[in-house]
Amino acid sequence: MDTAYLEKLLYQVKNREMSVGQALESFKTLPYEDLGYANIDQHRNLRTGQAEVIFGEGKTPEQIAGIVSHMIKNNERILVTRADKQDYQAVMQTVPEAEYDETARIILIGGKPEPVKTKGPIAVLTAGTSDIPVAEEAALTAEYLGNEVDRIYDVGVAGIHRLFGRLDRILKADVVIAIAGMEGALASVVGGLVQVPVIAVPTSVGYGANFGGLAALLSMLNCCANGIGVVNIDNGYGAACLASKIRIGK
Incomplete structure (x- = not known):
């Protein structure tokens, strides 16, 4: 930050030439810091x-x-x-x-900051263990942003009783992030069970016809359940940012 610019702002606020609110607004348009690269x-x-x-x-x-x-x-x-x-x-x-x-x-x-307490946590679900790297990117990002996170892993539809066995925890969440590769069916199933927003994350996990996550992405985009948003393939970070904005507004 330019020191002269800051001193000018402080002078204007001190002499009542500018309100604190106006000074704060001016910070929003300050230039970026150029490192060359x-x-x-x-x-x-x-x-x-x-x-x-x-x-x-x-x-x-x-x-x-x-x-x-x-x-x-x-x-x-x-x-x-x-x-x-x-x-x-x-x-x-x-x-x-x-x-x-x-x-x-x-x-x-x-x-990590102390989590903001609201009604419930962000539930981060994975269909399989292979999806955990993306899930951990989402979970750690959500915690970095001040959210409480409940990790619920390996509850895919190939053994759907595993999902129902964790349903009590899922229903306590403010937002659900559903992460799945293969055909990406987890998001649609979860979307039909909960009242809160579901953020679907397709992963690149799967065999050849999965096309590096494209099959899961298209499946999630075509979910018949309501209240589901979809982020890009393997984008746990983006899902966490959206979930945080829904849960605590930032």
């Missing part, structure tokens, strides 16, 4: 309620560490998705207290 949106949290998250895939470990080193100045907590161990090792050179979850491929800095 990345433009950091340091004020996204102020505008949208969710801080910028670093998508690690395709970036070098050095680029990720560089972005983190600048974001940490203005953010107590930072999330990096689709990161590997090399990325984590580079980040640790800047922020030694960073944590890494290998299953979710997430680097977390600053820990």
Whole structure:
């Protein structure tokens, strides 16, 4: 942030040339921080309620560490998705207290906040164990955003009694994230059982005709149950962001 710009704002507020509300509004349009290889949106949290998250895939470990080193100045907590161990090792050179979850491929800095208590948690469901990496990306992101999460894994329709055995927990949720590969039938079944929004996440898990998750995606888009939204293939992060906005508004 430009120090001169901040001093000017403080002067205007102090001398009643500008209200606190007007000063706050001006922060929403401040320019990004240009690193040459990345433009950091340091004020996204102020505008949208969710801080910028670093998508690690395709970036070098050095680029990720560089972005983190600048974001940490203005953010107590930072999330990096689709990161590997090399990325984590580079980040640790800047922020030694960073944590890494290998299953979710997430680097977390600053820990998880205390969850906002509402009627119920976000229930994260998977059809199979193979869907857990996507589910953990969703669960950890939801917790990073301040949500209570209930993980309910391996309850796919191939053994539907497993789903009914967890139905009491599912019915307590404010939002359900249903994650499935193969034909993606879990979302449709869950959508016919609950009163709350269901966010369907197709995964790339499946044999050849699954087409890398396309079959599950199309199946979820064609669900006959009501109240189901669908995010992109393997997009646990996006599902968590949407679920958080539904549950606590951010």
